[in-house]
Amino acid sequence: MDTDHILQFNGVVGGYGKMTILNGTTASIRRGKITTVIGPNGAGKSTMFKAIFGLLPLRSGRILFEGRDVTGHTPRRMLDAGVCYVPQGRNIFPELSVRHNLELGGVALKDPSGLPDRVAAMLKRFPILAEKASSQASTLSGGQQKLLEVARGLLLDPKLILIDEPSIGLSPLMVQEVFGILKGLRDSGVSILLIEQNAKQALQMSDYGLVLELGQTRIEDTAASILADPRIAQLFLGGGLQPAS
Amino acid sequence: MAEILQLVIAGLATGAIYALAAIGFTLLWQTSQTINFAQGEFVMLPAFFALVAMNWFGWPFWLSCLVAILVSVLLLGMVFKVIVVDPMLKQGVLPLVISTIALGLLLREGAKDFYSAEAQPFPYIFPDRQVSVLGVQLSLSQIGVLLIALAVIAALQLFLSRTRTGRQMQATAQNPTVARILGVPVERMILYTFIINAALAAMASLLISPIYLAKFSNGEHLGLAAFVAAIVGGFNQVRGAIAGGLLVGVIDNLAAAYVSTGYRQSVPLILLVLFILFRPQGLLGRREERAV
C-alpha cells in the first residue's frame, strides 16, 4: 500500500449529460499535507470533488482512498471511511438555528456523545457564530453563512477534508482564521484538499499545489515552486492585479 | 350561551381531527416539498381498510382499527413514498403535486369501485353518550377524540424538536443535498415522515368516520380543511397546525350555525385568505426573511 498518498485519481472521466468535464484526470494527494487545487473557472475543480465524494457517476477511471478503491461509493460510505466535504456555494439549512446547523455536522460521528463539546469549541473559535447561535441560519450575512458551513464541516475527525473555496465571502481576517484552522488540522495529521481562487494566499500556506485545466492535471508540484513559477503567475495568479498605490 | 359552548366543543373535537391531517400535510411539505393534494383521501381511506377487515374478514372492531392503521402505514406511507414520491423527488415540485392530485383521484375512485359508492356506517370508538359537566351537555365521544388527538400531537412535537432523528428529519426537509453530504440518511428520514403522516391520517380517519360515515368522497372536504388548518397555523410548524385545526373546526361550526347556509362553506376559506394576506407565517409561525 502506498502510505505516502491518501488519495489517488487514475484517469478519471466524468461529466454532466453529454458534456465531459473530467478528461482523464490523474493526481495523487499526499497524506498529512495541504494540497491546493487551482485553475480557471470551469476547469472542473468542483466536479473533481463531487467525483471523489460519490456525487458524480464516473464514465471510467478509478479513485483510490488509502489504497482502496472507492469509485462510486455513496457519500455516507465516504463519510464513514473518513472523508468530509464542504461544498461550494450556499449550503445551510436556512430555517434551523445556527446551533442546530452545526450539530448536524456531527450526524456521521460514530460516537455522538462528544458532539456538544465539539459544537461548543467551534462556537468559541468563531465568536460571530456564537453571537447568533440561536438565530435562524437564513438571517446570517453571506460571509457568516460560509463560515457556518466551514465550521460545520470541521466537526468530524476526518482523515481527509475536501473543502471547496472556503474563502469566498470571508473577510481577510476570517480567511486567515480559517486557513489557520486548516494548518492546525494538518499539523495534527489530517490531510486537506482545498480549492481556492484566492490562490496566492492559499498556496502560501499549502504544502503542495495542483493546477487543473480543462479537466486535466497540468502541474503537480510543491506549493513553493508553483508560486515561484512566473508562467503560472501569468496564467493563473492574475499577474495584472498589482495594487495601485 | 350553552348553545355556543356546545358548538365550540363540537368544533374543537372535529378541529383536533383536522389538526391530525394538517400536521401530516405540513410534515410531508417539509421533508419532501410534497404538497399532498391526496391528503383528504389519505384520511378517507383507512376507514375502508377497517371496514374491509370487519365486514369481509369478520374481525372485531378494535383489531380492524389496528389493522387499518398498519395497512395505512404500509400503503399510504411506505408504498406511496417508494412508488410515487421517490421517482419524482428529483423532478421538482410540480410533477409531484400533479401526481398527488392524480393519486387522490385514484384513491377516491378506487374506494368507490372496489368497496362501494355509498356511504357506510362506521362504529363509534367512544361510547356515544352525553355527560353533563357544570350544566353543559358534552358528548363523551367528543372529549375522547380531543384528548387522543392532542396527546398524539404533543408526542410528535417532542419527537421532532428534541430527538436527533427529529432534527435530521428537519434538515432533510430544508436541504436534502447538503443533508446527504453530512451523512444524514435522507431516504430513511423521508420515509419516516411518510409513515408518520399515514399513521396520523389513519387515526384521523377512525375518529371522523363515525360522524361523517365512511364514503369515498369524504376526502374533498377533509383535504380542504387540512390545507386551511395547515396554512392558518403556519405552513412550516407542527404546533401551528394544531392551532389551525382547532380554529378551523370551531369556526366551521359557528359558521354553520350563524351564517347563511349557502355560503357557510366559504367562511373557513375567507379565514384562509385573510391569513395568507395578513399573516402568511400563520398563527404561530415565524416570519421567514430571505437575505440576498
Next chain:
Amino acid sequence: MTSVLDVKNLSRAFGGLQAVRDVSFEVQEGEILGIIGPNGSGKSTLFNCILGQLVPDEGEVRVDGQVVTGLRPSELNRRGVSRTFQLLQVFPQLSVRENLILAGQEHRGSRLRRLFGPRDAGLTPDANRMIDFFRLGHLAEEKAGGLSYGQQKLLDAAMAFMAGPRLVLLDEPAGGVNLTMLASLKERLQAINAETRATFVVIEHNMEFVMSLCTRILVLAEGRLIAAGTPGEIRSNPDVIEAYLGH
C-alpha cells in the same frame, strides 16, 4: 461634479439587531467607490436598502438628486441603477445568451413596443459582445444553471452591464473568480468608467482587487461607517487593520 448617489442617515434593523446604523455618504459621477468591512457588518444590507430590496427604517436615498427611497428595484433599474448579487442569482433554465438578453430587454422601447418587436429586442449583438468579454463563448447556449460557480458569478456581473447602466452596485464580484479573469474584469470596469463615466460601488473582500480598482474606500463595522479614504489611507488605518484586515 454632481453626486450620482446620495445616502443620508440610512438605518435598518432586523428585530433587535441594528444591521445598518445611520450611514451617510455620497458618490460622485464617475467614481469607483469600494466598501469593505467584516462579515456581517451590514454591507449587503446597505445595498439592499439603497436598491429597494429592503425598506430602510430611516434615512433617505437619492439618485441623481431625486429621492428614490421606497421605490422598487425594477423602478430603480429602469433609472439606470443595476447590481450584482453576493449569492448566485441567475436564471438557471435559460441559456447564457438568453440571460443576457433578458438583462437588457426592459430598457429597449416601451413595454407595448416590445410585444410587437423582434424576439431578441435587438440585443443579440450586445449579448454576444458581453459573452466574448467574459470568455463564456463556448457556453453561450448552455443553461446558466450548469455553469461553474465562478462562471455564474461572471454571468451575474455581465448581466449588470447589459443595460448600459449609469450606476452599478457590485456585491463581491470577485468571489470565486479566477485571478486572471479578475484582472481583466478590473480593466474592463476601469475602461467603462473612463468611457461612459459610469459610476461603481463595489463591496469586496479581495483587498488586491479593491485597492487597485477603487479611488475611494468606505469601511463599515457593525453597521457603522468607521473610516473613509483612499486605498493608501485605509490600508494604514489602525482601526481598519484591527477590525478587518489583520496582517
Next chain:
Amino acid sequence: MSRSALRWSLGLVLLGLVLVFVPVNLTDYGLPYPGLKRYGTYIMTLWLVTAVAAMGVNLIVGYSGQETLAQAAFLGIGAYTTALLTKAGIPFGLAFAASGLLAFVVGILLGIPALRVQKHYLAFVTLAFAVMAWLVFRNEQWLTGGVMGLSGIKRPVVFGINTRPFLTFYWFVLAVTAILTFCMWWMLRSPWGRAFTALRENPVRAESLGIDVRLYKLLTFAIGSAYGGFAGALYAPLVEFIDPSPFALSQSFLYLLMVVVGGAGSFLGPFVGAAIAVLLPEWLRFTETYYLLIYAFLVMLLMAFCPGGIVALVLRLKAALLPKAGKVQP
C-alpha cells in the same frame, strides 16, 4: 424564407386543413371518409374549448411559474357572462369580449392580493376563490339560475351565418381558437415571454433587472384567466345549457392536470392535454366506470417517468429513435 420556416408553414397549413375537414362527411365527394357525426363533432368542439382554457393555465403555470386552481371558475365567469348577455339580446361578439374582459379584471383583482404572498400560497388563494365563485354560481339564483342552471343559450350568428348546425359551430370555434392560439404564440415568443420565464426562474433577480415582477405576474395571471373566460364564452353556446357543476373546484384540478399531462411550459402541451382529458373517457368507454381510475393511474405513471408530459415523452422517443440526437440526460 428559410427552409425550416417553409416546412413549418407547410405543416401548419396541412394541420389546419385536417382540422377543418376532420368532421366532414366526404363520401358525397367520392372519398371513403364518413366524417364525424354530431357527437364526434361535439367532442372535437369541446376539445378546442378545453384547449383554450388549458392554454391559459399553461401560461400561468408552465411559463410564469405561478399556480392556479381557479380556471374552471373563470370558465364559469365567461360562460355565465355570455349566457346572460346573449339572452339579453346583446350580440355574441360583444358578449365574448366582455367574458374575456371580466375574467381579466377578476384575475387582476384576485392577483393583486395574491402577489403579496409566497409561491404556493397563490394556489390556495385561487383554490379559495374557485370555491367561492362556485358558491355564488349556486346561490345567486336570481342571476345564474342557481342549481337549476340557465338553458336556452343561443349559438351566435356570425357574418350572417347561423352557427346552430353542429358543423358550422365547430368551424366557428376552430377559427376563434386559431386566433387565440396565434395571440398566445406571439406573446410568448416576444420579449414578454422571456420575462415570464424570468418570473418563474428567479423573481428576485428579475426585479433587479428592471422587470416589473408584480406587473408581469398580474399580467400572466390575468391573461391566463381571460383565456378561461373566452373558453367559457364558447362553452355556453356549445352546450346551450349551463349550471354550476362544470365550474367546480374539482374541474379546476382537472385543468391543471391536463396541462401538466400534456406538457407544462410547452406550447402544444395544452392541446395534447385537453385532447387526452376530453377523448380518454371515449377511448376508455369499454372500462365503464373505471376510466377515471385508469386516467389517474396513467397520469401518475407519466409523471414518474416523464414529468415533462406527453410532449416531452414524444420528443424523447423521437430522440431515441433518431440516434443522431445522441443521449440527453437531465
Next chain:
Amino acid sequence: ELSGGGATVGNNWKNGVELAAAEVNAAGGILGKKVEIPAVDTQTNPGVARAAIQRALDDKPVAILGPIYSGSVKASMQLTADAEVPQIMGGEAGDLTAQGSKYIFRTSFGQNISMPKLANYLRDGEKAKSVAVVFVNNDFGKGGRDAIIKELNSRNIKVAADLSTEAGQADFAADVIKLKSANADAIFIYLNEEESARFLREAKKQGLNKPMIGETTLLGQKVIDLAGDAANGVKGHVGLTVDAPIPAVQEFGRKFQAKYNYKPDHNGLKGYISVYMVKAAAEKAGKLDPKAIAAALHGMTITPDKVPGILMEASWDNTGEIDRISFLAEVKDGKQVITQTLPKLKN
C-alpha cells in the same frame, strides 16, 4: 349518473333497466326485436349528460332511458325533443314537464304532484300548524322546497324554519340546534340519502323529538341502514317502494336482490318500469319508431294485467306527467311499513 355524486341513484336505475331488459329479451324482445341498452355515464354533470345523450342519439335509438337527476335531464331534453326521441327519465323537478317537450316522460311523481300529497298529510295526518323545512341546496332539494312551501302556504301552515343544507354536508350539529329553537310542530326533511342519515343520527343525539316527515328518500332502505335506530319513527309519503303491499313489486324486489345482491330503492323500480313503458308503447304503436312510441305514450294507461312489468297501473298525460297510486309509510324497528295507500289523482 354512474359516477359522481349521483352514483348510487344511477346504479340502481341502471340495474333496474338491465333486469327488465333481460326479462324482455328472454320473452322474445319488443315486437320480436331484442332490446339493446348501452349504458352511458353522465358523471352527474349536466354538461357531460348533454354530450352523452348526443352520443346516444347518434346511434338512432328508439328511446332514451334517463337521466335521473333533474339537472341532467334539463340539459338534455332539448336534444331529445329536437331528435324526436322519447326520453323516459327519473327527474322529479316540477317544471320538467312544463317545458312543452312532447318527448319527455316521467317514471315517478314530479314534485308538483308529490308535494301536495305531503302537504295534505301534514295538515290532516299530523295536524301540524307550523312546519320546519330542511332541504338540500341542489336541484332536487331546492325544487322540493319551493314546491312544499307553496303548498304549505296555500294550506295556511306556518313555515317555522327554512333551513338550507349543502349537498354532501357531513356535520349537522348546527342545523339541529337551530331546529330545536324553531320549535315547529313537525319537521319536513328533504335531503339526499346520506345526509338524511347523518341528520337523523345527529337529531337523535341531541334529543330532537318532533315528528320527522319526508318524501320517498327519507324512508328509503339506504337511510334506514345508515341511520340505524335514529330512523325509527320517521314518517312520510312514498311514491314508489319495494315495500309496497303489492305482490308484483315485492317480487321485483326479490329478483333484484337475487341478481345484484342489494335491495333496490325507488330508482331501481323506476329504471325497471321505464323499459316496460317502451315495450307497452311500442306494442300499442305497432312499430319501433321513436315518434310513434312517444305519441302512443301520451294519454296511455298501462295496467299490470296487460304488462306485468309495469307493476302498478300508471297513466301518462299529454305532457308526460305520470299518475299512479302512492303510499304513506313509517319506519318501525328499522323497516319501512306502509300505513296507507293513496289513490291515483285521476281515474
